[in-house]
Amino acid sequence: MSRYQKSSELFQKANQVLVGGVNSPVRAFKSVGRHPLFIDKAHGAHLYDVDGHAYIDYVLTWGPAILGHAPAAVIQAVQKAAETGTSFGAPCEAEIELAELVRGHCPHIEKVRFVSSGTEATMSALRLARGITGRDKMIKFEGCYHGHGDSFLVKAGSGVLTLGLPDSPGVPASLAQLTLNAPYNDLNAVEALLKAHDDEVACIIVEPVAGNMGCVAPLPEFLHGLRTLCDRYGALLIFDEVMTGFRVARGGASERFGVEPDITCYGKVVGGGLPVGAFGGRQAVMSNLAPEGPVYQAGTLSGNPLAMAAGVETLKALGADGFYQHFEVIGEQLTTGLQRVADKYGIPFSTTRLGSMFGFCFRSEPPTCFSDVKEANIEQFKAFFWGMLEEGVYFAPSAFEAGFLSVAHSSSLVEDTCAAADRVMAQLV
Numbered sequence: 037m038s039r040y041q042k043s044s045e046l047f048q049k050a051n052q053v054l055v056g057g058v059n060s061p062v063r064a065f066k067s068v069g070r071h072p073l074f075i076d077k078a079h080g081a082h083l084y085d086v087d088g089h090a091y092i093d094y095v096l097t098w099g100p101a102i103l104g105h106a107p108a109a110v111i112q113a114v115q116k117a118a119e120t121g122t123s124f125g126a127p128c129e130a131e132i133e134l135a136e137l138v139r140g141h142c143p144h145i146e147k148v149r150f151v152s153s154g155t156e157a158t159m160s161a162l163r164l165a166r167g168i169t170g171r172d173k174m175i176k177f178e179g180c181y182h183g184h185g186d187s188f189l190v191k192a193g194s195g196v197l198t199l200g201l202p203d204s205p206g207v208p209a210s211l212a213q214l215t216l217n218a219p220y221n222d223l224n225a226v227e228a229l230l231k232a233h234d235d236e237v238a239c240i241i242v243e244p245v246a247g248n249m250g251c252v253a254p255l256p257e258f259l260h261g262l263r264t265l266c267d268r269y270g271a272l273l274i275f276d277e278v279m280t281g282f283r284v285a286r287g288g289a290s291e292r293f294g295v296e297p298d299i300t301c302y303g304k305v306v307g308g309g310l311p312v313g314a315f316g317g318r319q320a321v322m323s324n325l326a327p328e329g330p331v332y333q334a335g336t337l338s339g340n341p342l343a344m345a346a347g348v349e350t351l352k353a354l355g356a357d358g359f360y361q362h363f364e365v366i367g368e369q370l371t372t373g374l375q376r377v378a379d380k381y382g383i384p385f386s387t388t389r390l391g392s393m394f395g396f397c398f399r400s401e402p403p404t405c406f407s408d409v410k411e412a413n414i415e416q417f418k419a420f421f422w423g424m425l426e427e428g429v430y431f432a433p434s435a436f437e438a439g440f441l442s443v444a445h446s447s448s449l450v451e452d453t454c455a456a457a458d459r460v461m462a463q464l465v
């Protein structure tokens with residue numbers, strides 16, 4: 037009997053009816069070379085698989101579960117909302133409440149539009165930027181992931197990297213031509229593109245902390261520099277805060293780095309584990325969107341009452357005093373703890389952390405762009421991943437993903453994680 041027998045059987049069954057056995061590619065564990073675990077339930081900082089193992093979870097459903105899994109307030113609110121109808125296709129009060137909470141945490145957002153995923157948020161933000169500027173081109177960064185919209189699947193991160201598909205078939209070449217790529221943290225490359233395509237670039241879209249090629253922090257001048265370049269060349273600045281929003285600080289990367297984009301995209305935490313995305317900005321920008329303006333965007337399940345209820349309870353909880361301080365304490369404990377273990381065994385290793393988002397890389401210097409990320413030792417990562425899984429620690433099944441912390445992650449769980457890492461890394465050398 038394999039340790040993961042039931043998962044293995046379910047995966048075989050899943051493969052009969054689901055493409056690749058999953059509904060989102062990274063879940064298939066392809067980049068770590070074996071079948072995925074099927075999850076039975078999740079609570080607090082823990083995941084439980086169908087074979088009866090418990091794991092300290094650092095994936096947290098890829099970011100949303102900042103309160104830990106199944107927090108009582110969110111569950112109750114969703115149950116209560118469900119009893120009065122799961123969808124109206126008409127306005128409901130919870131939409132106002134969630135929009136007010138977004139604005140309360142992120143003061144540069146005056147108006148917001150809710151959608152059902154991060155992908156929808158970035159696609160719509162791009163259309164809005166194109167509609168406002170009357171320009172078609174866009175600049176993005178190598179290794180950044182902005183969901184699976186056609187225009188973004190050019191040198192993208194996350195699952196696209198994992199599967200080694202630099203571009204996806206099905207994206208028209210004529211559309212891909214409008215997507216210009218620069219290396220992350222390289223302002224000179226951005227300016228060269230803006231000069232070469234003068235008056236044609238509608239927007240620059242960036243993950244203000246990159247979390248889909250591992251975790252890559254912006255260099256001190258990078259985000260301010262993008263703001264300046266956008267103003268100089270008449271392009272709009274879009275922060276894709278689907279991952280960083282409400283995570284790297286209450287007001288996201290925008291607050292943390294003191295840079296105000298024209299449009300901000302949210303997802304993940306904003307829905308507290310239900311399908312929600314959002315994009316927003318100043319009234320002058322957002323007023324271009326239908327029904328106030330001509331740029332079309334719509335959704336049958338947008339502002340869904342169940343999803344809004346989960347978002348409301350989650351964003352309310354973030355307002356608590358000391359909420360973000362917790363991450364400074366346990367986050368530092370985790371990254372320094374892992375680093376100490378790697379150093380002990382002489383393994384080239386580095387960590388990155390901003391608030392409740394972190395990354396580690398089997399390379400001695402923290403990466404600053406995608407070409408750095410590619411230099412990491414992937415074989416060591418795979419061995420570490422499986423070793424940690426056996427020890428009861430669930431990291432993302434790919435070297436190109438960030439890790440996350442929740443308020444349910446205690447100092448003693450982090451200590452257990454570092455002790456497990458010591459046993460696993462001892463085997464790597």
Ligand SMILES: *Cc1c(COP(=O)(O)O)cnc(C)c1O
Nearest residue numbers: 153154155181182183278279303
């Ligand atoms: C997850 C993610 C998206 C896509 O969000 P989905 O809800 O998966 O569509 C977009 N941008 C960033 C930065 C993300 O991390």
